[in-house]
Amino acid sequence: MLTEWVRVFGRLHPILLHLPIGLLGGLAALEFVTLFRKGIVSRGAISIVAWLTAASAVMSATTGWVLSDEAGYGGDTLETHEWLGISVAAASVVVALLHALSRGGTRVPVLAAYRVALVATMGGLLPAGHFGSTLVRGEGFLTEPLRAEDAVSATATSTYARLIAPIFSARCMTCHSESKKKGGLTLENEAGIIGGGVDGAVIVEGKPEQSEMIKRLRLPESDRDHMPPKGKGQPTAEEIGRIEAWIAAGAPFEGNVPGLEPEPPIAPPDPNAVARLEQALVHVEAQAQGSNLLWIDFAGAAAKTTDATAAELLTPLLDQVEQLSLGHCGITDATMALVAQMRHLRRLDVRATGVTDAGIAALAHHEKLEELILVQTKLTDAAVSHLAALPALKRVYLWHSGVSEDVALKLHEQRASLEIEAGDVRDAAVVETEKDLQLTNTAPVAGAPPGAEVLAPVNTTCPVTDRAVDPAYRIVYKGRVVGFCCPKCPPQFWADPEKYASKLP
Ligand code: HEC
Structure with missing residues (x-):
């Protein structure tokens, strides 16, 4: 208990230390005035100030000494500050004593000694204060505004x-x-x-x-x-x-x-490569106005896309791809090796493809990949260790991927911040998440007879909005290819197909 109170006493130091500074200044000011107008301040009054100064200086030094025992401080600065502080306190006592001695009469040498001591004490106060503030504020606090900022970092x-x-x-x-x-x-x-x-x-x-x-x-x-x-x-x-x-x-x-190190700027995408993607009915879009990063969606060309076509179309754009949807494409791990080289890739959708554990392993330590859709792939539980090694991964979809729920759960325990969608849900739910994820339509395969080529849409205006069809957004409904204007329309169409189908030619 006692030691606790002693510590509290020590912590009064930052407050108390201002008292002797002020009082000593006041004392000097009073003496200075009496030099010019004798007797304007009584010796008695000055004596009170002198003793108050001495008492407060001793208190400051004592509290400071107690405080220095607390963890955190140390080193040469503290030692210098301590000695200066104690010296100032001792000098203040000497000043008060000399003043008392000088009061009796006109003992000139005593009066002179008193004045010298007073000036000397004031002189000691400056460095004591400086080292004290260095302790609290750190080296060079005083002159900080004078130094050019970050002078080091430039060179x-x-x-x-x-x-x-x-x-x-x-x-x-x-x-x-x-x-x-x-x-x-x-x-x-x-x-x-x-x-x-x-x-x-x-x-x-x-x-x-x-x-x-x-x-x-x-x-x-x-x-x-x-x-x-x-x-x-x-x-x-x-x-x-x-x-x-x-x-x-x-x-x-x-x-x-x-x-x-700062990343080199991203070069603009090669316009010819973009044109080739568009010709192949692959949707390409800048991620934002003026951005060189791309969102590339193979939904419209899924049935025709193989490892070879994917490599041909994507190789010139490796540096620009930020989002890539290869869902339902005829691709395998070979394409994953290519994808691994897309250093700006954040979101990858390879649902319903031939991707296996080796494909996930190929992504090893990809630095930016945040979201990975692996629904209906050919993984095993072994894929999970490769997923765990992806440092930026935030969300992964694992339904029907071959990864067991237990193992997915373990991954979740390992990486609590990682969102894992692996619930044991039927296909219907998979379709539902497509809406949440705002994917472009991936329904062609869902509705088309197995192996069917996806052809040009039968309609030129969107059955939902009556706007012009963008061939990138297509589904197969009752054996016919239906086109839409944007990725928002297919889900709406599926909500009530009969109603919209009546608008088709
Ligand atoms: C306002 C003062 C203050 C600032 C600013 C501060 N620290 Fe501390 N730090 C302390 C104190 C006091 C301790 C000792 C008490 C403790 O262990 O919590 C400490 C302890 C530590 C320790 C543990 C040392 C050990 O071996 O126990 C580390 C590590 C640390 N700080 C790192 C940092 C880093 C990194 C920064 C800057 C981003 C920082 N601190 C900024 C006051 C500070």
């Missing part, structure tokens, strides 16, 4: 110096510098980062998830172990991701980490 050669050190410097160094090692940790230099804190290493090279630093950064802000502490400037999600990627790459201090 730095290593990925660490350019992309990682500035994060530590901006978010951590007020508490984890050479002069202020909270938790025994400095993030100011290589030795400090490798050396770790009071609890040992803070990074495990190549293993961000085992690194204390990442664990703490990822804790909810309300957790008392979260870093930086609640209410202090927090790094952005992107910055945390950057530190994580740096640790994953082995936390090198020299050289470049390729994955962390």
Whole structure:
């Protein structure tokens, strides 16, 4: 109990320390005025101020000394600050004593000594305060606005110096510098980062998830172990991701980490390649206005698409594909090897294709793939380990893929953030999700007789909207190919086929 109260007493230091500063300044001001107008302030009043100054200085030094015992502070700065603080306190007592001695009469040497002591004490206050603020604010706080920001990062050669050190410097160094090692940790230099804190290493090279630093950064802000502490400037999600990627790459201090360097801009798609896709009735669309990334949907050409045609059409566009639907195409793992080279691919639909475990293995560690539709493929439970290795994967559809529900569930336990759709539902439900996923129509195969070629639509205007048909969106209804204007219309058509079919020629 006593020690708790002592700690509280110690924490008064930041408040108390302002008292001697103010009082000492006041005392000097009073003495200064009396130089010009003798007797304007009584010696008695000055004496009170002098003793108050001494008492508050002693209190500040004592509380500071108690506070320094608490975890977090250490090093040369603390020591210097401590000695200066104690000296100022002692000097203030000397000032008060000399003042008392000088009161008796005109003992000139005593009065002179008192004045010298007062000036000297004031002089000691400046560096004491400076080192104290260095402790709290970190090295160079005072002159920070004078330094050009990020002067290092522009000329730095290593990925660490350019992309990682500035994060530590901006978010951590007020508490984890050479002069202020909270938790025994400095993030100011290589030795400090490798050396770790009071609890040992803070990074495990190549293993961000085992690194204390990442664990703490990822804790909810309300957790008392979260870093930086609640209410202090927090790094952005992107910055945390950057530190994580740096640790994953082995936390090198020299050289470049390729994955962390800014990506080269994406070249515009080859217009001839796009034209060839359109001729083959494959739907191609820019992901956004002005974007060079593409959404490519083979729905309209599914029945005619094989590994060979897919390779021919997609190879010139590997860098541009962001979303790719190959559902119901006659493709196998050979196409998956091609798909693995699409570095910007985020969403891949290979439902009802010949893709097997080897095809998923070919995607190994694809960095951006977020969504994977594997419904009605030819997988086994072995595919799950390859899925688990996809770092960006957020959602995977596994109905009728051959992966058992148990194993899918295990994957979910392993990667809680991964959404897995693997419920034991009938085909109807599969069709239903197509709507949720806003896929273009994949119904041609569902309605067509097995092996049927998908031909040109029988209609030129959409039966739902009466707008012109886009041949990319087709279904087979009662043996006839029906075209639509957009991907939203086929689901509407299926909701009441009789009604819309009457509009067909
Ligand atoms: C406002 C002060 C403050 C800031 C800013 C701060 N920390 Fe800390 N940090 C502390 C304190 C205090 C401790 C010791 C208490 C504890 O272990 O929680 C600590 C401890 C740690 C530890 C554990 C050291 C060990 O071995 O116990 C790690 C790792 C850490 N901080 C990382 C960071 C990182 C990374 C940042 C910047 C993104 C950061 N901190 C920013 C105050 C801070």
